[in-house]
Amino acid sequence: MPDPADRRPFDCAVVGGGLQGALIALAWLERRPTARVALVERESAPSTERTWCFQDEDLPPEARGFVAPLIEHRWPGYEVRFAGLRRTLGTAYFGFTAAHATSVLRQRFAARTDCAHLVGRRAIAIEARRVVLEDGSALEARLVVDATGAERRTSPKAPCGYQKFVGLELELAREHRLERPILMDACVDQAQGYRFFYALPFGPRRVLIEDTRFADTPELAPEELRAEVLRYAEQLGLAVSGVAREEHGVLPMPWGEHRFETAGPPLRAGYRGGWFHPATGYSFPLAVRLALLSTAVEPERLFDGPLRELARALEAPARHARALNRLLFRWFEPQDRAHVFERFYHLPEETIRRFYALRATFLDRARVIVGRPPRGFSLRARWRASERARGIAREVAHA
Known part of the structure; x- marks a missing residue:
């Protein structure tokens, strides 16, 4: 001092x-x-x-x-798991x-x-x-x-989706067999919207697992997600002996004002x-x-x-990211949103790296959006998303 x-x-x-x-x-x-x-x-x-x-x-x-x-x-790398894709990235x-x-x-x-x-x-x-x-x-x-x-x-009525999660750092009775992080395991129920589990092996007998949801509203149900994390740990064959700590959060995914x-x-x-x-x-x-x-x-x-x-250097990749949020939340029904990410993880690894770093080039941005749309893309989803947004706005106005 x-x-x-x-x-x-x-x-x-x-x-x-x-x-x-x-x-x-x-x-x-x-x-x-x-x-x-x-x-x-x-x-x-x-x-x-x-x-x-x-x-x-x-x-x-x-x-x-x-x-x-x-x-x-x-x-040294991580893996992603989808219904039609399992990939290890270096x-x-x-x-x-x-x-x-x-x-x-x-x-x-x-x-x-x-x-x-x-x-x-x-x-x-x-x-x-x-x-x-x-x-x-x-x-x-x-x-x-x-x-x-x-x-x-932003205004409560501003267009925005949410990424919300609950994570548990688990203590294990015996060593796990995870060789690398699982960044996204979307081989789970997708009926309520895009959802995946995230697993980080911190040590031979310690793993952090998060249940993550991409949703139209920010409300979090911690008890439900805690139970789902423990259920997923069981599916991975982990012998859970205790919970060292918990973390949770709700992150904005704007496509309008930002x-x-x-x-x-x-x-x-x-x-x-x-x-x-x-x-x-x-x-x-x-x-x-x-x-x-x-x-x-x-x-x-x-x-x-x-x-x-x-800020100017970031604006083009950020504008592209906001457009992808709009695509995800407005043009796909909740149960179809996982297809957007499955298609994304078919892209070249360098494109994926630059996207996460918000350094996507013009060619990277074109690769993400050009080509056959992911399964589930529909005008009907766009109309229903508008109806959901109007319903949320009405709830906010009368809150």
Whole structure:
């Protein structure tokens, strides 16, 4: 911790210790070693409710230095399973938990006595050059980053689907036989919409399994999904002896209003600023790029052009991703949506990698949409989707 008598402003003050806040803080500590960095976290105890994964294509070479300490698990590839396709992809896959990220942050800040890691401290005002804390104290900084998480950025009536999930990290009585992650196992009931199980082998006797649903509404039924996770574990032949932890979430999949926030200061980062992949809900690829950009230019120049240039570079692949969301939720009946993903995973592996990294080229985008439509594409589904959307809008209006 810095000397309380030291009143010099920080170079970077980050509010929010989630994925985006952690990556920006670590990027500054690694890439700007003489800079004074502050990270403010509202919670005193580390969260156990998040696991973040990414593919090798998501990680620019210049980011490997500050991301490497975060990596807890690495696999040489992963597999996907559909009714008409079973495929192993050779793209390296990495993962880490929120608890591990917290440990890394604490170690990095402990080694820098001129920097500050403030936990259990709530920010009541996040301004252009200042963060005001609940106790009345304030941090001055050349760059202030608001990474406090999602807020409602769209009208409740705005067109949007949802990816919702419940995951259980399972302790096993005997070793499993999973050789690599199962990114999507859609060989399950699809009657209520696209659904798949996601399995990450963390160790010989520890596996994280998530039941994921792509749905028209954000409501989550945790008890039902917990039971389904345990049922799926049994189908995999896993001898479950306990549950180490649980995680859950609801991620937006917009096809209408969505923007990358470039106004500032302060820098609105992560979900707070709309910096996430519209078609997956994942934020790691953009969080890394934003963290790099924040260290690449002086804070006073960030909003003059570099931030807008990054948003412009992302707009074409993001617009394409939003169009795919519209296709999925408006042109396919819920029970037919799995066919969209099965067709997608027939594409070349490099196209799939770039799509997830939100770096899809014009040719990649053409490959995704050109050709025979997936089974289930219909005008009737489009009409029924419109009826569902109007029904949801009426419910919101009368809520």
